[in-house]
Amino acid sequence: MAPHTVPVIDGLLDAIGYKLESGLYANGSDLLKVDRIDVPVALQDERLTLEVVGPNAYVLKNAAGTTLLSGTTGQAVNANGVGILVSRLDAHPGATFNVVRFSRSSALGMLLSRIMIGERGKNTGVLQVSVSGTNATVITDEANAIVDSYMRLRTARSGRSGPHAVVPATRTADPARQSASQ
Numbered sequence: 001m002a003p004h005t006v007p008v009i010d011g012l013l014d015a016i017g018y019k020l021e022s023g024l025y026a027n028g029s030d031l032l033k034v035d036r037i038d039v040p041v042a043l044q045d046e047r048l049t050l051e052v053v054g055p056n057a058y059v060l061k062n063a064a065g066t067t068l069l070s071g072t073t074g075q076a077v078n079a080n081g082v083g084i085l086v087s088r089l090d091a092h093p094g095a096t097f098n099v100v101r102f103s104r105s106s107a108l109g110m111l112l113s114r115i116m117i118g119e120r121g122k123n124t125g126v127l128q129v130s131v132s133g134t135n136a137t138v139i140t141d142e143a144n145a146i147v148d149s150y151m152r153l154r155t156a157r158s159g160r161s162g163p164h165a166v167v168p169a170t171r172t173a174d175p176a177r178q179s180a181s182q
Helices: 007-016 104-112 136-158 175-180
Strands: 024-027 030-038 047-054 057-061 067-072 077-079 082-090 096-100 115-119 127-131
Touching: 030 047, 030 096, 057 082, 067 077, 067 082, 115 136, 127 136
Parallel strands: none
Antiparallel strands: 024 030, 030 082, 047 057, 047 096, 057 067, 077 082, 115 127
C-alpha cells in the first residue's frame, strides 16, 4: 500500500531537499554553507557538530562527540553512512556549527506550521500562498516551490500540455507582506 501523501507539499519537500532553511549557517562573523547532507535514519533530526580544524578543513561529530568524518570545503565526503558537501566555510579554527538533517516528517511538520494555502475566491483555482519566517530569500523560494509543485500537479491531472493547459501563476514578492507575516 502506498503512503498517503499531499502532492503539493511532497513536491515542495523534494524541491527544498527537506531543508527548511537555505543551508547557510552563521555564528557571529563565521559562515558555513552546506549544499548537501545525507545521514542514516538513526541520525535524522539529531544535532551534529561541524568543527573547523583549519583553513577550509572541518570534522563532523555526533552528539557524543565521536568524529563521523573529516573534509575540505568544496569536496563531497562520505564516511560512516554520512555524506556532506560544504561549499563555503569562512570561520577560524575552533569555530563550531550545529547541523541537522531533518527527517521528511519533521520537515513537513515545521513547514506546515509556517505556511497557509487557500483559494482566492470560490472556485477560482487561484491560490494564495503565505509563508512566514525570518529570511526573505528562503520565504520566497519556498512559496515559489509550492506554486511550482501545484502547477505541475494541475498540469499532470488535466492531462493536457501546451500553452492552454494551465495559466502560469503570477508570483509577487511583497517584502511588506513578508515582514508582516514573520
